[in-house]
Amino acid sequence: xxxxxxxxxxxxxxxxxxxxxxxxxxxxxxxxxxxxxxxxxxxxxxxxxxxxxxxxxxxxxxxxxxxxxxxxxxxxxxxxxxxxxxxxxxxxxxxxxxxxxxxxxxxxxxxxxxxxxxxxxxxxxxxxxxxxxxxxxxxxxxxxxxxxxxxxxxxxxxxxxxxxxxxxxxxxxxxxxxxxxxxxxxxxxxxxxxxxxxxxxxxxxxxxxxxxxxxxxxxxxxxxxxxxxxxxxxxxxxxxxxxxxxxxxxxxxxxxx
Amino acid sequence: xxxxxxxxxxxxxxxxxxxxxxxxxxxxxxxxxxxxxxxxxxxxxxxxxxxxxxxxxxxxxxxxxxxxxxxxxxxxxxxxxxxxxxxxxxxxxxxxxxxxxxxxxxxxxxxxxxxxxxxxxxxxxxxxxxxxxxxxxxxxxxxxxxxxxxxxxxxxxxxxxxxxxxxxxxxxxxxxxxxxxxxxxxxxxxxxxxxxxxxxxxxxxxxxxxxxxxxxxxxxxxxxxxxxxxxxxxxxxxxxxxxxxxxxxxxxxxxxxxxxxxxxxxxxxxxxxxxxxxxxxxxxxxxxxxxxxxxxxxxxxxxxxxxxxxxxxxxxxxxxxxxxxxxxxxxxxxxxxxxxxxxxxxxxxxxxxxxxxxxxxxxxxxxxxxxxxxxxxxxxxxxxxxxxxxxxxxxxxxxxxxxxxxxx
Numbered sequence: 001x002x003x004x005x006x007x008x009x010x011x012x013x014x015x016x017x018x019x020x021x022x023x024x025x026x027x028x029x030x031x032x033x034x035x036x037x038x039x040x041x042x043x044x045x046x047x048x049x050x051x052x053x054x055x056x057x058x059x060x061x062x063x064x065x066x067x068x069x070x071x072x073x074x075x076x077x078x079x080x081x082x083x084x085x086x087x088x089x090x091x092x093x094x095x096x097x098x099x100x101x102x103x104x105x106x107x108x109x110x111x112x113x114x115x116x117x118x119x120x121x122x123x124x125x126x127x128x129x130x131x132x133x134x135x136x137x138x139x140x141x142x143x144x145x146x147x148x149x150x151x152x153x154x155x156x157x158x159x160x161x162x163x164x165x166x167x168x169x170x171x172x173x174x175x176x177x178x179x180x181x182x183x184x185x186x187x188x189x190x191x192x193x194x195x196x197x198x199x200x201x202x203x204x205x206x207x208x209x210x211x212x213x214x215x216x217x218x219x220x221x222x223x224x225x226x227x228x229x230x231x232x233x234x235x236x237x238x239x240x241x242x243x244x245x246x247x248x249x250x251x252x253x254x255x256x257x
Numbered sequence: 258x259x260x261x262x263x264x265x266x267x268x269x270x271x272x273x274x275x276x277x278x279x280x281x282x283x284x285x286x287x288x289x290x291x292x293x294x295x296x297x298x299x300x301x302x303x304x305x306x307x308x309x310x311x312x313x314x315x316x317x318x319x320x321x322x323x324x325x326x327x328x329x330x331x332x333x334x335x336x337x338x339x340x341x342x343x344x345x346x347x348x349x350x351x352x353x354x355x356x357x358x359x360x361x362x363x364x365x366x367x368x369x370x371x372x373x374x375x376x377x378x379x380x381x382x383x384x385x386x387x388x389x390x391x392x393x394x395x396x397x398x399x400x401x402x403x404x405x406x407x408x409x410x411x412x413x414x415x416x417x418x419x420x421x422x423x424x425x426x427x428x429x430x431x432x433x434x435x436x437x438x439x440x441x442x443x444x445x446x447x448x449x450x451x452x453x454x455x456x457x458x459x460x461x462x463x464x465x466x467x468x469x470x471x472x473x474x475x476x477x478x479x480x481x482x483x484x485x486x487x488x489x490x491x492x493x494x495x496x497x498x499x500x501x502x503x504x505x506x507x508x509x510x511x512x513x514x515x516x517x518x519x520x521x522x523x524x525x526x527x528x529x530x531x532x533x534x535x536x537x538x539x540x541x542x543x544x545x546x547x548x549x550x551x552x553x554x555x556x557x558x559x560x561x562x563x564x565x566x567x568x569x570x571x572x573x574x575x576x577x578x579x580x581x582x583x584x585x586x587x588x589x590x591x592x593x594x595x596x597x598x599x600x601x602x603x604x605x606x607x608x609x610x611x612x613x614x615x616x617x618x619x620x621x622x623x624x625x626x627x628x629x630x631x632x633x634x635x636x637x638x639x640x641x642x643x644x645x646x647x648x649x650x651x652x653x654x655x656x657x658x659x660x661x662x663x664x665x
Contacts, residue, residue, distance in 0.1 A: 097606045
């Protein structure tokens with residue numbers, strides 16, 4: 001009896017071996033692929049870079065909305081659907097907008113200027129100061145964004161932002177992009193295409209679209225790298241911050257304004 | 258002063274339950290309104306990306322400000338040693354807790370993600386005035402409960418004074434914290450001024466006292482308890498002083514803003530061209546909320562008539578709601594001045610084209626939620642005075658005034 005019990009069950013062994021091999025063959029590529037895909041994100045964001053922009057308003061064309069459309073596509077803002085029963089007028093005031101075109105005229109000279117307005121990615125962001133939970137935060141690389149897991153939807157950041165850069169999601173979200181999670185009741189704003197940053201891409205959707213349209217009004221890059229295109233452009237032109245009086249040291253600067 | 262005897266509110270059961278049923282129905286409707294907004298999202302409200310805080314915030318801020326003011330009657334008795342006010346200390350404490358609870362309920366139910374309240378209670382950014390206020394509000398509740406205990410329990414009566422001092426300082430901090438929510442916002446032209454926190458304190462004195470007087474008059478009238486003119490006239494005269502102080506601070510606020518050219522735009526908007534906001538400022542805040550009640554409480558005839566005194570209190574409350582509406586909604590409706598010296602010709606995000614104000618119209622669910630906060634505050638008060646000994650059996654002149662008592 002004992003002898004029979006001690007005998008090796010060959011069939012059982014070969015079954016377990018085959019099962020283990022099959023499992024490894026199924027799971028391993030996923031694990032390896034996942035590791036490969038995650039590689040750029042595995043590195044912590046550092047303050048060795050500071051992402052920013054220079055916008056040359058002289059090159060920003062009247063009537064062109066290429067940057068706005070590109071942002072809408074890139075960040076799934078074009079997937080927002082007007083809730084059934086909402087009026088067009090109200091929806092226009094309630095839908096989320098990350099970048100918009102503004103046209104201003106000087107009261108004295110009458111000079112007209114076109115420019116895109118977006119989150120200015122301040123070094124000292126008022127939205128981060130006022131957020132009760134810390135959901136509104138600034139990354140080490142200067143990007144100001146919202147952690148949508150801890151945003152309680154109080155909208156105090158929207159009260160505090162001097163640029164009206166933020167939007168509250170007023171409606172149920174049916175469709176969204178993986179790179180841009182979005183949910184009813186949270187606040188969001190331009191994050192300088194943070195998913196592109198994390199994958200080591202060179203530019204933002206708006207800057208690319210502006211260049212593709214032939215205007216090259218938006219130059220994006222690392223403000224701390226003296227050799228970057230944005231640093232060179234800033235060194236060459238007189239630029240200014242919007243609401244300089246607040247001394248927020250914005251990451252987005254404007255020239256010819 | 259005679260020994261004060263406190264008794265539960267002995268309203269006839271059918272009247273009492275009728276009152277609770279009405280208030281409960283109002284609160285339940287507010288609950289449904291909140292559920293409706295939470296289910297659909299804020300698109301069903303009048304709030305937008307331009308006016309992000311709406312009518313619920315007007316009610317919430319008004320109730321929170323009034324809450325700290327309602328505690329004043331207790332403070333006058335304990336901290337400032339005016340014995341005539343001591344019998345009213347318990348009701349003052351109860352009403353302040355009730356109003357704060359009502360206001361906070363409205364504030365929380367208007368959040369985009371109210372179910373994440375636990376996040377707000379566990380994750381803090383200590384530079385945020387909102388985060389300070391979470392501690393100021395919860396601390397206020399704890400301190401006032403302790404204060405009530407020292408007032409009601411003879412064994413700990415001796416601690417009433419030190420706890421009263423703490424409560425007084427705390428209520429000043431709380432109202433300043435609420436004022437700082439707006440005063441410290443550098444971005445908006447209507448805010449960005451240190452005068453808002455002290456102005457909120459003065460407003461709290463008046464709004465809290467107006468609600469206190471109305472609740473007191475109603476409770477005593479319904480229960481047929483005696484309330485002499487001495488007590489009532491003391492309170493209404495005090496209300497007059499507070500309302501006059503609101504006028505003074507309002508004048509200071511606008512003079513501060515008017516002196517520098519950079520704020521002429523927002524001043525012109527509030528004082529002259531702002532449509533509904535200008536009307537609410539002059540008719541609501543100034544006329545109904547300040548001048549008319551001042552005229553009534555100091556009038557030689559009307560100022561001695563209980564109906565008129567009650568009307569003056571009601572006017573202070575309505576004017577107060579108008580004032581908070583002008584501050585919160587008007588302050589947002591005026592477009593952010595991003596480009597001084599320039600006019601916005603076109604914008605893809607309602608940036609105040611040609612100086613146009615942002616649109617806002619209160620929706621019904623928002624108003625219902627706000628009124629629900631008032632109902633909850635009154636339910637807490639009504640239950641409190643019914644089950645515990647908050648109200649003195651008599652506030653007749655003999656009880657309140659030692660001189661009258663000596664003569665009698």
